[in-house]
Amino acid sequence: MKLLNKELEKAIATAIRRAQAAAELPEFEIPYIPVSPPRRADQGDLSYPAMGLAKLARRKPIEIANLIKERLPALEFSCAVEVAPPGFINCRIADDYLRRQVDNIIAEGEALFQLDIGAGKTAQVEFVSANPSGPVTIGHARGAVIGDAMARLLEAAGYAVQREYYYNNAGEQMVKLGESLRLRYLQQLGELVDLQAGYYQGEYLVDVAAELAAERGDSLRDSGWDYFRDAAEARMFDWIKRSLASIDIAHDAFYNETSLFESGKIWRALDTMRDNGHIYESAYWAGADADEIADVSAKGYQPATWFRSTTFGDEKDRVMVKSDGVPTYTLPDIAYHRDKLERGYAVAVNVLGTDHFSQAQVVKHGLRALGLDPAPIHVIFNQMVRAVRWNEERGEYEAVKQSKRAGDFDTLDDLVEMTSADAVRYHMLARSPNSQLDFDVDQVVRQSNENPVYYIQNAYVRCAGIFREARERGLDEAGADLGLLRADELQFIRKALELGNVIEQAVVNYEPHKLAFFAHELAAVFHPIYDRVRVLHSEVPLDTAKARLRYYRAAAVVFHRLLRLMGMSAPERM
RNA sequence: GCCUCUGUAGCUCAGUGGACAGAGCACCGGUCUUCUAAACCGUUGGUCGCAGGUUCGAGUCCUGCCAGGGGCGCCA
Numbered sequence: 001m002k003l004l005n006k007e008l009e010k011a012i013a014t015a016i017r018r019a020q021a022a023a024e025l026p027e028f029e030i031p032y033i034p035v036s037p038p039r040r041a042d043q044g045d046l047s048y049p050a051m052g053l054a055k056l057a058r059r060k061p062i063e064i065a066n067l068i069k070e071r072l073p074a075l076e077f078s079c080a081v082e083v084a085p086p087g088f089i090n091c092r093i094a095d096d097y098l099r100r101q102v103d104n105i106i107a108e109g110e111a112l113f114q115l116d117i118g119a120g121k122t123a124q125v126e127f128v129s130a131n132p133s134g135p136v137t138i139g140h141a142r143g144a145v146i147g148d149a150m151a152r153l154l155e156a157a158g159y160a161v162q163r164e165y166y167y168n169n170a171g172e173q174m175v176k177l178g179e180s181l182r183l184r185y186l187q188q189l190g191e192l193v194d195l196q197a198g199y200y201q202g203e204y205l206v207d208v209a210a211e212l213a214a215e216r217g218d219s220l221r222d223s224g225w226d227y228f229r230d231a232a233e234a235r236m237f238d239w240i241k242r243s244l245a246s247i248d249i250a251h252d253a254f255y256n257e258t259s260l261f262e263s264g265k266i267w268r269a270l271d272t273m274r275d276n277g278h279i280y281e282s283a284y285w286a287g288a289d290a291d292e293i294a295d296v297s298a299k300g301y302q303p304a305t306w307f308r309s310t311t312f313g314d315e316k317d318r319v320m321v322k323s324d325g326v327p328t329y330t331l332p333d334i335a336y337h338r339d340k341l342e343r344g345y346a347v348a349v350n351v352l353g354t355d356h357f358s359q360a361q362v363v364k365h366g367l368r369a370l371g372l373d374p375a376p377i378h379v380i381f382n383q384m385v386r387a388v389r390w391n392e393e394r395g396e397y398e399a400v401k402q403s404k405r406a407g408d409f410d411t412l413d414d415l416v417e418m419t420s421a422d423a424v425r426y427h428m429l430a431r432s433p434n435s436q437l438d439f440d441v442d443q444v445v446r447q448s449n450e451n452p453v454y455y456i457q458n459a460y461v462r463c464a465g466i467f468r469e470a471r472e473r474g475l476d477e478a479g480a481d482l483g484l485l486r487a488d489e490l491q492f493i494r495k496a497l498e499l500g501n502v503i504e505q506a507v508v509n510y511e512p513h514k515l516a517f518f519a520h521e522l523a524a525v526f527h528p529i530y531d532r533v534r535v536l537h538s539e540v541p542l543d544t545a546k547a548r549l550r551y552y553r554a555a556a557v558v559f560h561r562l563l564r565l566m567g568m569s570a571p572e573r574m
Numbered sequence: 575g576c577c578u579c580u581g582u583a584g585c586u587c588a589g590u591g592g593a594c595a596g597a598g599c600a601c602c603g604g605u606c607u608u609c610u611a612a613a614c615c616g617u618u619g620g621u622c623g624c625a626g627g628u629u630c631g632a633g634u635c636c637u638g639c640c641a642g643g644g645g646c647g648c649c650a
Contacts, residue, residue, distance in 0.1 A: 036590060049592050051630065061630080086630080088593070131650075171650055296648090304648055315576070315646080322648040329650050354644050357578060383579065384643065431587070434579060436643060440586075443599080452598070454612045466609045473609095505590075517588060520597075527613055536609045552609090574612065 001104055001113055003500045004077055005035040008046050008091055015071035016053075024067050028056040037498065044082065044090030045494060051087045061087025093497075098490040099482040101497060105554040112561040113500040117507065118159030121346035125151040128244065128251070128351075129166045132236040133177045134202060136243040136412040139353065142385045142437060144412075145428035145567070147351040148249045149512035150380065152565050157507040159347065163250070166336060168257040168329075169233050176200060177236075178229025184209035185228065189218050208235050243412045247421045248567050260332045260339070269335040269370060270305070270320060270327075278308045278369040285317040286310075312365035330359065334366035341372050349510065350379045357381060380510050382433040387415070389442050419444045422568045426453045429566055430516035456519045457571055459526045460563065463556035464572040466535050470549055473536060477550040484547040488529045492551075495525045496558045503565070519562050526555060 012033050019025040031052065038047040050065040057064050065083040072081060079094035105112060127147025130140045147163070154161045168174075180200040183193045188209045195201060212220065212231060220227065237254075244250065260266050273279050280286065281303045284296040287310060305321035307330075320331045340348050352360060360379050367374040386399045387410075415424050423444045430452070431437050444451065470476070499518065506514045534540055535548045563570045 034590065034592095036592095038593070039596085040593075043593070047593085049631095051592070054630070084593080086593085168650070173650065299648085301648065306648095319648045324648080326648090328648070333650095354579070356645090358645055359650095361577090381579080381644095435587075436580070438586075443586085451612075455598090458610085458612055462610075462613085469609050509590085513588090517597085520588095524597080528615085530609090531611095531614050534609070538608065573610080 001101070001108060001497075001500060002077075003115075003504060004093065004497060005037075005046055005501055007075060007077070008035045008048070009033040011073050011075055012048055012068055012089070014073050015068040018071040019067045022071075024071075025057050025059070025064070031056070038088075038090065043084065043088070044080075045093045046091040048089045049087060050089055054087070065089050093494060095490055098493045098497075099485055101493050102482055102485070102551055102554045105493075105496070105557050106550070109557055110561060110564070112557060113156065113503055115157045115500065115504060115507075117157040117504065118154060118346065121159055122162065122344065123151075123154045123159035123347040123349070124162045124164055124340065124343075124345045125154065125349045125351070126164045126166055126340075127151075127349075128240075128249075130240070131167050131171070131173060132169060132233045132240060133173050133200070134236065135204060136240055137410065138387055138412060138415055138439065139385050141247070141412040141415065141424065142382050142428045143351045143353065144244060144249055145247070145425050146380060146382055146433055146512055147349070148567055149425075149429055149515065149565070150349050150351070150510065152567065153503060153507050153512055153515070154347065154349070156503050156565060162252050162345075164253045164255055165251040166255045166257065168332075169229075170258045170261075171329075174229050174233065175225060177205075177232050178225040178227075181205050181209060181212075181228040181232045182223070182225050185212055185220060188213035189221065204239075205232070208232060211235075243416075246416050247412070247425055248569075255336070257332050257336065260335050265335045265339060266327060266332050269338055269366075270331060272371070273307060273320075273334075273366070273369045276369055276371060278311060279320070280306050280308060282306055283323075287317065307362075307366065307369065309362055309365040309369075312368050314362065314365055318362050330362055330366070333359065333363050334370070337363050337367055337374075337377065338370055338372060341367065341374070341376060345376055348377045350377060352379055352381055354381045354383055378510055380433050383436040385428075385437040385439060387441050388438040389440065415439070415441075420453075422457065423451070423453045425567045426456070426516060429513055430520075432511070432513050452520050452523075453568075454574065455527075456523045456559070457563065457568070458574065459523045459530075460556060460559040460570045461572065461574050462527075462530055463552045463559070466549065466552050467556070468572075469536050475536070475542075475545060475549065477546045477553065480546040480550040481543055482547055482550065484544050485551055486533075488533050489548070489551045492522075492525050492529055492555060495522055496555070499558065499562065515562070515566055519559075519566065522558070522562065526559075 012035070013030050016025065016030050020027055033048060035046050035048045037045060050068060051061040053064050054061045062083065062085055065087045068089060069081050069083055075091070077093050077097040078091050080092040082090045082092075084090055108114070125147050128136070128140055128144045130136065136144070151161045151163050176198065177200055180195060183195055183199065184205045186193050208231070241250075270279065283301050283303045284293050285306055286308065288296070302323035304319050304323045306317045307320045309318050310316065318330055319328050321327050350360070364374045364377070367377075388399055412424070418441065427439060427444055428437070502514055502518045506512055533548055535545050535552065540548070560570045
């Protein structure tokens with residue numbers, strides 16, 4: 001289906017060119033023509049402020065608007081174009097066009113507003129990417145929801161999308177995890193072992209240890225930490241995948257950082273950076289002042305391998321290979337993103353917490369040092385998330401403590417168990433990634449009319465209820481005359497047609513949260529109309545009932561598409 | 575100190591340089607004899623953190639302050 005604002009933008013540009021050809025307007029390069037729905041209904045359905053052309057055209061805005069109106073090509077969806085002071089061009093969508101869209105929406109079904117922005121191109125979304133040392137936390141969950149919604153949006157925009165999970169199972173943390181599990185296992189065998197500070201204290205390792213003891217008895221008593229690390233990793237990944245699957249998220253690929261060492265890609269990246277003159281060996285960075293040098297001397301560091309990232313605007317050069325010969329995290333990260341770019345994605349979205357901000361900048365500097373253009377890579381930074389609940393006594397929100405006490409929340413599993421997968425997906429999505437998120441667990445748990453999750457899903461449920469009842473009564477919409485639809489129903493269709501723009505905007509601006517807000521707005525248009533527009537009512541004539549049934553078929557398609565784009569379920573009843 | 579995000583109704587938050595700043599919750603008052611009332615209708619509520627600037631036009635862009643979060647490692 002067409003994006004109407006794009007059609008009008010093109011038409012206005014054509015009108016300007018025609019006016020220029022007729023010497024009614026001077027020659028100038030036509031700027032971007034922003035067309036958007038105005039705030040108020042009496043200002044039409046689509047609007048363009050021609051005031052922006054006043055300086056270029058050296059005419060009064062109202063005159064420009066009138067000239068454009070006169071030269072505007074015929075639009076299949078428009079019946080009325082009006083000019084309003086000081087220079088708005090307002091366009092109203094014709095009722096007949098809206099009626100025709102009912103059938104178009106039904107015909108498109110799950111492909112509703114499938115765009116061609118990314119046709120023939122590939123995109124990648126890298127998200128979650130938590131190391132397999134523990135369960136998915138609510139912090140990871142936010143990135144998971146944002147990343148998956150972004151992937152679904154990119155698919156809707158026409159891209160072939162790959163979902164990737166990047167992880168590291170070779171670091172010091174995984175050694176600790178293995179050792180922690182070994183000690184927990186020995187505890188299962190009845191040995192008195194103390195888990196000292198620095199080890200993983202989480203109860204979940206006790207469960208894993210109990211499973212191992214049950215399956216293998218004491219046969220692992222003399223196994224080393226590496227055996228337990230592998231066992232822990234395998235079980236943690238199972239758990240992570242299960243948790244993500246519970247909110248309908250699945251990755252296509254798991255990319256192990258270790259493979260970058262095994263393939264030699266890390267050292268090849270370093271060599272290229274060195275060939276390009278961005279690498280040097282030194283005990284301290286090239287711009288170090290006397291204090292820093294003294295500090296380094298005190299620590300007795302041997303020379304390390306540095307990346308001259310200051311060349312690309314960094315405030316300080318970065319170590320790539322430590323003096324002990326082991327690369328920092330940054331070098332494999334650069335090699336990984338080089339690999340990503342070489343895989344040829346037109347768009348590579350990376351969902352990260354803001355604590356990775358500096359790191360992401362250094363990676364981009366590194367890619368430039370490799371002679372690559374990092375433009376396809378776009379990072380969505382999401383701010384911190386914490387579970388909170390209202391404290392009545394103190395009159396303020398406070399963070400829910402991380403503990404295993406009943407009613408407290410720490411992991412995605414806890415959150416899903418206490419609320420629902422749909423609630424988690426909606427509330428994690430319905431906020432700009434840039435804003436800190438306080439997840440009000442009590443509000444989400446409350447299954448009442450204050451919960452937008454049910455408000456949106458109920459729109460679909462109400463449609464499904466009508467279809468069920470209609471089937472029982474033997475009513476179908478064969479031969480429906482859509483001319484019987486009135487202003488109410490057309491108002492909903494008008495709003496539903498904005499979905500295409502919402503998808504487009506969400507994709508090009510990397511703002512998946514727009515989907516959640518639009519869903520709520522659309523439901524707010526739907527419900528009042530549902531109250532007024534009955535189908536199975538004794539006073540509704542048969543032909544009107546058929547037309548309305550067809551209208552609700554279209555509404556159901558829109559809500560189903562919207563809910564699936566958000567990764568939420570579309571229940572038939574609640 | 576530097577970088578970055580945030581500051582909009584009592585609370586949680588939307589808001590493409592455009593028209594009279596929006597929604598949910600909370601508060602108050604109404605609405606089920608017909609497809610589920612998890613809904614609908616109505617009322618109340620604003621110096622868009624502060625001060626300048628750019629612009630025909632600023633919640634939106636720029637500068638400077640104030641407040642809060644995050645980051646500034648030879649950790650990952």
